[in-house]
Amino acid sequence: MHEPDAHTRELMLENETLRSRMAYLLEQAERNHSIMTRHQAFDLKIVGASTFQELVTTIFQTLPVISELDIVTLSLVDPEADIYTVMHKLGVDYEELPHLSFCEHASELGFPHIEGRRPRPVLGPYAPSRHKAMFPHPPEGLQSVALVPLLRNTRLIGSLNLGSSDPNRFTPALGTDFIEHMGSIIAICLENVISNEMLKFIGLTDSLTGVYNRRYIDRRLVEEIARARRQDYRISVMYIDIDHFKQVNDTVGHQAGDEVLREVAQRIKAELRISDALARFGGEEFVVLLIDADLESASAVADRIRASVEAQPVDVAAGEHVSVTVSIGVATLDDFERDHAIEGVAQELVAQADTALYRAKSTGRNRVVSLS
Numbered sequence: 622m623h624e625p626d627a628h629t630r631e632l633m634l635e636n637e638t639l640r641s642r643m644a645y646l647l648e649q650a651e652r653n654h655s656i657m658t659r660h661q662a663f664d665l666k667i668v669g670a671s672t673f674q675e676l677v678t679t680i681f682q683t684l685p686v687i688s689e690l691d692i693v694t695l696s697l698v699d700p701e702a703d704i705y706t707v708m709h710k711l712g713v714d715y716e717e718l719p720h721l722s723f724c725e726h727a728s729e730l731g732f733p734h735i736e737g738r739r740p741r742p743v744l745g746p747y748a749p750s751r752h753k754a755m756f757p758h759p760p761e762g763l764q765s766v767a768l769v770p771l772l773r774n775t776r777l778i779g780s781l782n783l784g785s786s787d788p789n790r791f792t793p794a795l796g797t798d799f800i801e802h803m804g805s806i807i808a809i810c811l812e813n814v815i816s817n818e819m820l821k822f823i824g825l826t827d828s829l830t831g832v833y834n835r836r837y838i839d840r841r842l843v844e845e846i847a848r849a850r851r852q853d854y855r856i857s858v859m860y861i862d863i864d865h866f867k868q869v870n871d872t873v874g875h876q877a878g879d880e881v882l883r884e885v886a887q888r889i890k891a892e893l894r895i896s897d898a899l900a901r902f903g904g905e906e907f908v909v910l911l912i913d914a915d916l917e918s919a920s921a922v923a924d925r926i927r928a929s930v931e932a933q934p935v936d937v938a939a940g941e942h943v944s945v946t947v948s949i950g951v952a953t954l955d956d957f958e959r960d961h962a963i964e965g966v967a968q969e970l971v972a973q974a975d976t977a978l979y980r981a982k983s984t985g986r987n988r989v990v991s992l993s
């Protein structure tokens with residue numbers, strides 16, 4: 622065996638270097654492929670999210686795992702607190718979403734404002750004082766962060782905030798194409814889901830008074846009866862009608878009549894618990910669904926409402942003071958009639974409250990009549 626000459630040794634060494642370089646590149650390619658596959662699955666999941674809660678939960682739970690991050694938070698611009706309020710009314714539980722926050726102005730998100738230029742991601746070391754609003758609950762050892770602007774057209778709707786315990790994970794020199802792409806998909810999904818939820822909410826509320834509408838109560842009643850049957854508690858329904866409302870319209874006008882309707886809705890609401898639901902059923906009629914309330918306690922609430930409406934006249938914009946009273950019918954679902962279809966039971970309960978209301982009207986108005 623001859624010893625390889627110097628040239629061959631050089632070639633062998635080069636060969637070895639190339640091989641290990643190739644192995645490294647292959648490993649990188651496989652890693653990138655796996656990251657891409659995980660991100661594609663994530664994109665599909667967020668595009669398919671049908672509710673706000675589902676979308677943000679997916680972002681908070683899945684993104685840290687697939688991107689190997691220590692924390693992901695979301696700040697949304699919500700000047701009038703509309704998103705916050707509507708999502709809350711649609712049942713979003715903010716206690717379950719500690720990494721979600723809302724701000725009044727886009728300027729609070731901390732992106733430098735350069736006239737005529739869209740905001741770009743800001744990457745760098747984590748600074749507790751500067752990043753407090755984006756990371757209200759930072760994990761121990763947070764070192765570097767990326768604040769990714771969420772843009773719809775040129776409008777800044779929020780910021781996706783990524784955090785890592787690796788100080789080199791986000792540095793100002795790093796390319797931002799990938800996170801910008803991710804930010805744009807998340808921004809589209811957020812805008813879609815928020816406008817769908819807003820539409821859903823508008824479809825369930827009464828535009829004059831801001832309380833729910835009949836469609837909402839019809840649905841909610843069915844859900845609540847099913848739950849009350851399972852958990853064995855009482856639910857009651859109140860049917861409320863403003864007395865001689867035609868006279869109100871005739872004397873102070875339709876516009877002032879609308880103001881009276883709004884004020885009566887507020888007075889009813891003020892006497893209810895958060896878990897109860899108030900709807901305007903049309904005209905001058907309201908229906909309240911009381912959760913975990915038997916006939917006695919529902920009647921007591923009804924009488925508080927009656928007294929509060931009677932107590933003070935409504936001051937309308939025209940300067941008049943309009944005195945109104947309400948009549949209320951109350952009914953309670955005591956016997957769950959488990960063998961009956963829920964829809965039928967729900968209709969029957971509302972019809973019973975309506976019958977009680979009729980009695981309250983025919984026996985003099987400004988009174989509560991209860992039927993079990």
Ligand SMILES: Nc1nc2c(ncn2[C@@H]2O[C@H](COP(=O)(O)OP(=O)(O)OP(=O)(O)O)[C@@H](O)[C@H]2O)c(=O)[nH]1
Binds near residue numbers: 862864867874986
């Ligand atoms: N201002 C205003 N009035 C409404 C609205 N919807 C219905 N009304 C009026 O509500 C009045 C209801 O009158 P009635 O059903 O005759 O009942 P009432 O005068 O309240 O008499 P009782 O219920 O028997 O005490 C009518 O004059 C309707 O025009 C509304 O959105 N705004």
